[in-house]
Amino acid sequence: MSEFRWVGKAFPRIDGRDKATGVAKYVTDRVFPNMLWGAVLRSRYPHALIKGIYTSRAEASQGVVAVLTHKDVPGLNAFGIINQDQPVLCKDKVRYLGDSVALVLAESKECAYNALDLIEVDYEPLPVVSDMEDALQTDVKVHEKGNIIEHVRITKGDVEKGFREADLIVEETYYTPRQMHTFLETEGGVATIDEDGNITVFAGSQYPNRDIIQIARSLNYPMEKIRVIAHYIGGGFGGKDEITAQILLALGTLKTGRPVKIVWNREESLIAGQKRLPMKITLKTGVTKDGKLLANKARIIADNGPYTCLGSAIMKLAVEHASGPYYVPHTDLEGFSVYTNNCIGSAFRGFGATQATFAIECQLDLISKKLGIDPLELRLKNALRNHQSANLGHIPSPSVGIAETLETLKNHDLWKNKGYYLKTDRPYLKRGIGLACSHQGCGLGSFFPDYGAATIILLPGGKFTLKIGCPDIGQGNGTAFVMIASEVLCCNPEDIELEIGDTRSTPDSGSTSASRTTYTGGRAIIEAGNKMKANLFAEASRMLGVPPDSLELRPHCVAVKDSDLKVTYAEIAERLSKENRFLECYSRFDWPTADLEFKEALGLPHFIYSYISEMALVEVNVLTGEVSVLKAVVSPDAGRIINRQGLEGQAEGGTVMGMGYALMEEIRQVDGQYMNKDLSTYIIPTAQDAPEIETVPVEKYEVSGPFGAKGIGEAVCNPITPAVINAIKNALGISITKIPATPEDIYFMAKKEFDLLRS
Amino acid sequence: MLKAFELIRPSNLAEALAAVASGATPLAGGTDLLVRMKKGMLAPKKIVDLSGLKELSEIKEDEENIILGSLVTHGDVVDSELTNNYLPLLVQGCRTVGSPQIRNTGTLGGNIVNASPAADSVPPLVALGAKVVLSSVNGEREMKLQEFLAGPGKTLKRPDELLTSIVVKKMKPEERCLYRKLGQRKSLAISIASVAVKFGFDPETKKCSNPGVAFGAVGPVVRRAVELERLLEQKKLDQQAIKEIASKAREFCDPISDIRASAEYRREMCCSLLYEALYELTC
Structure with missing residues (x-):
């Protein structure tokens, strides 16, 4: 019998019934008497100077109560958790199409949105920085201080020595896309003000206490007169960690004395909202002929878009996770986060580890192929063990469960009886199995109070x-x-x-x-x-x-x-x-912290990590390039499990999200413009696309955790992406270094091998 | 956001036709119209809501044909015994439309009149040689669906006309059929390319009879691929033959590049989808 009454059991969510029946009111569902609607005028250009903003026609428009611009921001007209480089309302420059130029407050949603067309803005368009490599070279500056937000380089051992001793060196560059959180509830909320000037903001937020600091700073208003309520929220996934509509909500109610509601529509959410930032990751990895990793060198560039948000921290996590959950004696890991005029890059479940995982796990499959070593054995051989030094040279908390998660996959029927699962009864269907590992630093890392x-x-x-x-x-x-x-x-x-x-x-x-x-x-x-x-x-x-x-x-x-x-x-x-x-x-x-701190890379490293391995069985139609993910087996190490049902929900949701990242999800931008702007062209997986998912947890006791638990909400999103890609490569024998790998991409890559119509 | 409009709710077809004659825009399931209105692409002043017209919502049969009212939903087609018995190809097409909610709202008539080259009910109907019936206050006319479709978003329907029914010859029990759709995902997807194929098949001689082939989303309108049908009839459909015939499919399309796929991929997909369909129907 378990020593616990509740911990470790499958327990239904306390809010499940209310959410399923619609009793639960999300923040953007809230309605108050006498409430105004706010609508935000977005920029017309991805990069331009503002020469003038004329609001009189909009102000005279039916139902309009006020049109606010930068002049109406009483305090600091900028916000940002790391750098305050994003204007509340733009004054003299716009830096992406999602920039907020004016806020209309009106008696109805219709009146508010109609008035947007009546605001006249004089722009002087500027050259657009749309490519992250160009951002490093160009004279065009998104911000005056230049386009590099942060540059870090962390070394351990002697990477050149590692390469000299290596029998095989593999070098490859990987590309990851801009992914949208696609939460059910878009960004927004409602704000009210009482007779004593107390402002309450109901908002989609992942940290209401920090919102208060940012609202107070921009409104030049006492923090104790601001209250933020973040309940219920229809999904965050990182996209509501930084400010979205909170400051404008508070500003609106402060200026009008009336309740104000702002709800971004889906298109606004796509254009203006924060996204998983695209990265270009070049890895050079040295390995002995029996498969021992000796050296890993990484150069990472992250397209942060026009404002920092949490982007530079994400780049640093990509650096931290760039060698995977493996023991590598020599590393040289470098990262840049750069400003561009694309969509804002910020937090998204996995926070940089996701991008890094895709790169290193594809790299390991390449090594496995070149050396002829089984991909699972290769990973097991290099899996980080307790008391070994991790990527950045620090010793993580001794709850390192990566080897155990790999053993779990090794003992699973899907791996043991691969031959059976790989059979198909059609000449045009090819199956493959792929696997990948990942880890995820839990908490804010060194230096920051946590x-x-x-x-x-x-x-x-x-x-x-x-x-x-x-x-x-x-x-x-x-x-x-x-x-x-x-x-x-x-x-x-x-x-x-x-x-x-x-x-x-x-x-x-x-x-x-x-x-x-x-x-x-x-x-x-x-x-x-x-x-x-x-x-x-x-x-x-x-x-x-x-x-x-x-x-x-x-x-x-x-x-x-x-x-x-x-x-x-x-x-x-x-x-x-x-x-x-x-x-x-x-x-x-x-929080306990690691035995190491990097003054030049604040936040690194982490001390406690969750670990995870996942494998996927895919079926590829070589006639079309379509990929069906048939089965996924995920083995997370989240320490002691608190809620078994909660863990499975996370593992399943993360798997489908990571699968979408591998196969279909991407906001495509050309010169700062959006090629896809809605959910008919930004494609995410449906229930029909989801595989059968089996969760087989490993519980590596974390001595500092509640009953031995660690975090798992992000790691579950990471390994499935390279697992699916590795499975496709396994099925077709092709090379894939860029995601999403769409049917069209896969078809043309596979055509040389499998041209059924010409054979 | 929706702009204000006048809504007419007729109680019978005659009233509906009068409303259309007076310039009202017909509203059936609304899955296309309302989306365009909300996006500001359309702003009709007058709308006639057809949803109450029972006479347009029925699936009937006569000796030779299945007659589908234009307000029959994709969900109705999927569920109906008549269509499952006599028009399995159409059932397959309708099953791939959108999501359950869209299938239960969107109508066959709307899917046709909307004239999207990617409409999933249309290739099956064209392959089956369906006819459409158009009504106005001045009377009724009938024409082949293939001729009715004039271009992307364009049909031969006059502004005063309503598409009232679709007439399709019953398929024979021995006829085989397949609708193969390629989308960006497995449901709630707009076709990148699709093919509807049907024919009678003798497994002994591997000869086919009475073939119908139509591609979706690879040209301005859905058309029967008559030349491919002829080849299907001429040849003994062994592995070699179906490869040869499928390889020719690229010549019978005129695709565009868009956010979903390139023209070249679509062209190749005509061959691939036809091959897969022929493989499934003959092997």
């Missing part, structure tokens, strides 16, 4: 309120939090009332990002729960007249060990109430 906090309150009747800041953006951390609290407090999840994602009522618990939420929040809850437990013991000890160390928790009560004598939580709450007291316990938890 903490979680939670409050637990005993309620009359013996239930508890659990308050925690980091929002549930749809991935289910709220459910995990409730399970963890129920475990510590020995009660049922129904007895925990969760309050989440509200800067007024919940403690700052950091961002919902970086595979950090369950780990951080979970630890804070356990600490707060243990305090609550000690308090309950003290009260029970007094009420029962026994020493606290003779007590234990049983469901909903404190009992004397080896005895029937007990007092329920309800009785304790009643007693406290009579004595005019109550129990509230708060605790903060700070």
Whole structure:
């Protein structure tokens, strides 16, 4: 029998019913009396100077209450988590088609959008920086300081020595696309202001406490008069980590004194929203003839678009993950993030590790092919082990489960009986199996303060309120939090009332990002729960007249060990109430950090990683280049599993998302213009495209984690992309270095080999 | 965003025809019209909502034909016993349209009149030699669907006419058929290229009879590939023959390049899809 009542079980989501039935209101569903609609005028050019903005015709338009421009921004007309380089409303320059030039506030959505056409803007178009390599060379500057946002280079050992000792050196360049989060709920929200000037912003946000800092700075407004509520949110995946509409919402309500709603339509979300940034990754890898990795040299360029957002941090994570979850004695890893006039690149599930994983895992398959070594054995031979130095020379927390995840795949029927699965009954169908590994740094990394906090309150009747800041953006951390609290407090999840994602009522618990939420929040809850437990013991000890160390928790009560004598939580709450007291316990938890820090690359390295291996069975129609992913087997190491059902949901969702990245998803841009602008041309997988997905977890206990857990929300997105690509290569014997690999690409690559009509 | 318009809800066909004659834009399932209106590509002042017209929503049969009302949805075609028994090729085509929601809303008449070269119900109907019936306050006329389609977004329908029904000869039980669609994904996809093939086939002699072949999304309009049909009838359909015939398919298309695919890929896909269909129907 499990030592746990809840942890590790499959538990249905606490918000599942409300979301499925539509009872749950997303932030953009909220409606207030007397509410105005806001519409944003976007730039007409990808790169231009603004010579004048004329709003009088729009202001006179029917239903329009106000038209706001840069002149109306009371504080710093710029925002950004890393660099404040993005204007709230552009003043003298636009740098991409999604730039905000003016905000119309009107009585209805129709009036607001109609008035956009009446705003006149004089532009002087500038040459467009659209290629990331060009960005490094050109005289055209997206920002005055130049086009390089950040450049890092981190070395370990002596990479040239590694290459000298290598029997084989493989060099290849890989290209990854601009991917959209495609959340159900686009960016937006509603803001209100009361008579005392208190502003409340309901917004799709992954870190409401940080939003307050950015709103206050731009509005020149006291932080304590701003409240951000981020609940419920229809998906984030990183795309709501940086500011989207929050500042404009607050500005709108401040200027008009009325509630203001802004909801980006899907096209706006595609054009103006943040995306997974494209990278060009060149790898040079040296290996012995028996397959031991000796050296890896990487040069990474990331197309960050016009503003930093979180892009430079993402480039650094690509550098950190560029040699994969392997022991490589000599590395030389370099990265650039550059400004262009393309769409903004920022956080997206995987945060740079995704791009790096695609490159290194394709590279390993190339090595496997050249050396004639089984791709799984090659990876197993090089898999990082506990106490070995990782990519950047640091020693990660000893919960390194990559070898175990590979062993899991090795023992799976799909791998053991490959021959059976690879058979097809049509001459034009070819099957292949591919696999890949990945890892993902959990938390914000070195240097940055990274903490979680939670409050637990005993309620009359013996239930508890659990308050925690980091929002549930749809991935289910709220459910995990409730399970963890129920475990510590020995009660049922129904007895925990969760309050989440509200800067007024919940403690700052950091961002919902970086595979950090369950780990951080979970630890804070356990600490707060243990305090609550000690308090309950003290009260029970007094009420029962026994020493606290003779007590234990049983469901909903404190009992004397080896005895029937007990007092329920309800009785304790009643007693406290009579004595005019109550129990509230708060605790903060700070992350452990690595034994190394890079002053020239803040944030690197991470200390705790999740690990994952995945394999895919694909069937390619060589007549058309169509790829069907038939089966995926994913083995994640997320430490101890909190919610089995939650883990499977993440593994399945991540697999489909990563599969879309491999095969179809891309925002195509030419000279800063968008070739596809809506969901009929930006293609994501449907349920019909999804393979059968089997999740076989490895639970490598993380000693610092809540009950031994680590984060997993991002890693699940990483290995499937190269696994699918490697499977296609396995099926056809072709080389693929650029994703998405569309049917048309695959058809023409395969045609030389398989021209059935001419053979 | 939708602009304001006048909505006419007729209670019978005569009222609907009168509304159309007065310049109202017909609204059937709305899966194309409303999208264009929301995007601002169209802004009709008057719309006649046909959805209440029961007489246009039926699937009927006579001795030789299946008669489909123009308001029959793709979902109706997929579910109907008559179409499953007598027009399996059309059922296959309709099954690939959009998603369940779109199939349950979008109509056959709308799919035809919209005149997209990528409409998935059209290649099966053209391959089957379907006719369309056009009605107006002045009467009724009938013409071959293939002739009715005049170009991308263009048909021979006069502004005062409504497409009221589609008449298709029943397929014979021994006839084989396949609709093969190539999209960017497995559902909710717009065709990159498609082919509808049907013929009678004798497995002994490998000879085929009464063939029908039509390609979708590879030319301005969907047309029967008469020359390929002739070749199919002439040859014994062994492996070599189906390769030869399929290889010729590239000559019978006139594709464009767009965001979904290049013209060259589409041209090659005509050969590939026809080959796959012939392989599946004869091997």
